[in-house]
Amino acid sequence: MSAGPLLGIAAAAVLLLLLMIIRFKVHAFLALIVVSLLTALATGIPFEAIVPTLVQSFGGTLGAVALLVGLGAMLGKLVEYSGGARVLADRMIALFGETRAPFALGIASLLMGFPIFFDAGLIVMLPIIFAVARRLGGPILLYALPAAAAFSVMHVFLPPHPGPVTASEFYDANLGLLMVTGVVLAFPIWWLSGYLWGKFVAKRYPFVLSNTLFNEVKEEEITNPPAVSTVLFMLMLPLLLIFMNTGLDFLRSLGAVDVNQAWFSLLRAVGTTPVALLISTLVAMLVLGHRRGVEGNALEKVLDSALAPICSVVLITGAGGMFGGVLRASGIGDALSNSLGDLGLPVIVAAYLVAVILRLAQGSATVALVTAAGLMAPSVIGADFSAMQVVAITLATAAGSVFAGHVNDSGFWLVGRLLGMDVKTTLKTWTVQQALESLVGFIFACLIFALF
Template sequence: MGAVTGTTLLVYALIAVIALVILIAKFKLNPFITLVVVSVALGFAVGMPMGDIIKSFEAGVGGTLGHIALVIGLGTMLGKMMAESGGAERIALTLIDFFGEKNVHWAMVVIAFIVGLPVFFEVGFVLLVPIAFNVAKRTNTSMVLVGIPMVAGLSVVHGLIPPHPAALLAVQAYGADMGKTIMYALIVGVPTAAIAGPLFAKLIDRHVKLPEVNPLAAQFTEEAENIKGTRQLPGFGITIFTILLPVILMLIGSWADLIATPKTFANDFLKLIGNSVMALLIAALVSFYTFGKARGFGRDAILKFTNECVAPTAIIILVVGAGGGFGRILRDSGISTAIVDVATHANVSVLVLGWLVAVMIRIATGSATVAMTTAAGIVAPIAASVPGTRPELLVLTTGAGSLILSHVNDGGFWLVKEYFNMTVTQTFKTWSVAETIISVVALLLTLGLATVT
């Protein structure tokens, strides 16, 4: 414990969060560098022994990345194989035919929900945005009506539903049951995505008018027309099976004790394949056949795809690790304990506390993943000391908090702005509001769920 105690610790923590916002948003400093600098400065300011500051930070990074780096790498490979094979396109076309052209906004949220399961928000966005452009052109609708449900669906899955890395880390940190978390996440996530996606998009579409010509959209729709008829897409069934395989395996793992007698070979084996890393590894290997060999790609092509896709995840991995390091500094410096004291006196429920801490870090860093992983690190010891805490619901409220108010320090904000050809004001009115709706609705639904389960 450092020399600084009590309220002063909270003041330093608040200064650290404000410093993160200013350095990332105003001075455009790299989020990874910023998290390292602010973490070390915070440890020094609160009086942690100098020899312990870097050790504490490294322990936080190592503890976070030991699991997450593997998940990011494997999930990205699975997403890349899906993109190259045309699997995402197959899902889109099938669902649009099923929903009909008048309900494309509902089709897009369903597509995003399914495609978003194995991939990061950014990866899912890049996979689906060409499909969104084509849908908008084919049905003569605005990118607001088609695109907002898409990003809402991706965002809900990203923040609430394992096997996403942040949600998985929160499951681990809180000691939650994977199967129950997925079940509760679907109960909360489906209506949340419907409200923040299709329903909100229908409302805001009347008030936000985009330019008729979108240079990016023109490029993607021309490309799609050029390859039309020359590329045979994989079947809908095999595509859905490959994408949902990690989720199925994780559910089997969480139900292992019901399927086979505990401590037997069968039980241990089910738990092994149900581990998130193993589940994603198996799905990635299956995708090399279903999205690779079966689609006519040779070994060299599959190797090229898997090598190419991992490089862009380096900065994500570094930022997530640094977020874990920042969280560890907050814990080891005694700031977590100070937050416990404030929470105890303020009589804030642990579920709401998880949401509030994630909200603070999300607004500060712009990253939902950093917000969720860091908040889980801070709140986990608090939750462990409060009897009757529901860890599965705590994963959901923390995830909900991590999605609030995406603004200029969030990469997702600029992705949406540039691809949808919006002004900054229009992006705030659409994307930022949609994210805030997701955060608040998911919190309220989870608190409602806590009262009836």
């Protein structure tokens, strides 16, 4: 099919999905499966390939999300059950004050988001966010949205995350220069599109925390809470392990290490996100469980209670990945980006728009960034751009890849369900935040391109 019919099918699929969920109250998990199946049929995917495409897309997303959310929920439950989240929340409020709590949570998330992926970082940070929200009794979006936006900014714009690293390799960009520029821009991008937007939407949607991923632990159930330093250690442990992995990958991209060495492969494996969270959870069982007198069946019940609330989150997120996978398999994004390449736009604008279209068409920011960079690489490498202008084009492509994440993005469902939002509210809050983040990032990239 040409780009026109494919675009019409994609638009109709999204509208049908929203209609089923919002108007007819069909459960999101079922609606996503039905729409994914109908989209596969409408786009001409061979009948014998439809079910394998659905299952592979669902399983690919579920394999990553279930491990991260499951292990992260267990770790978060231990931090919450031990009273650690409340202890750390009280210390943060004492240090920064009640009015600066959202800002402090956002800054902490920016720092944590340097080495850790978006979804894993959000899961690890959630018990602290929820504890602060309960402690102060304010709208959950006031505290959660700035933090989620911070993880998104770091994941999209900064090495050593896989998207910007791969894009820099395609464009032959200076990775060190890209990192320095990204660090400088990360704060203003987050402040404009995450912190200020979070304060604004919290006034429009002032719902408070009702039931969290970790459930609420009553004050009288907490005995012998851990010290603040212990809680910080438990939060920093997965961060340090993952940083080891991403740091090694960064050194690999610079050619500074021999990737054939056994120690390199071992340390990278230990620092992968699922293994890092597993190690952290096992350490938390010892530090926050056994050493506090919680062991045996009691500890098993604590960990088991963390899994039930996440079942819906995991399944819906996997189904969102299924929908995005069907759209990728249909070739919608490729058809649109190829037709856009013939318009004769400036390279930095074309790179941004190609990434935007790929993002809207198939959902994944990383896939959109890597694919757009691959498509635009010949035009960038063949032109006479300065090193800083190539960095600006890389940042513009990254900005396009995060634009307006919606129902075909697994992250959309993850954020919405974790924060207790329905689809309509998630579209009005998170989707708009992602669009603002994209536009602000693109403006900064254009300024750099023009000045250098």
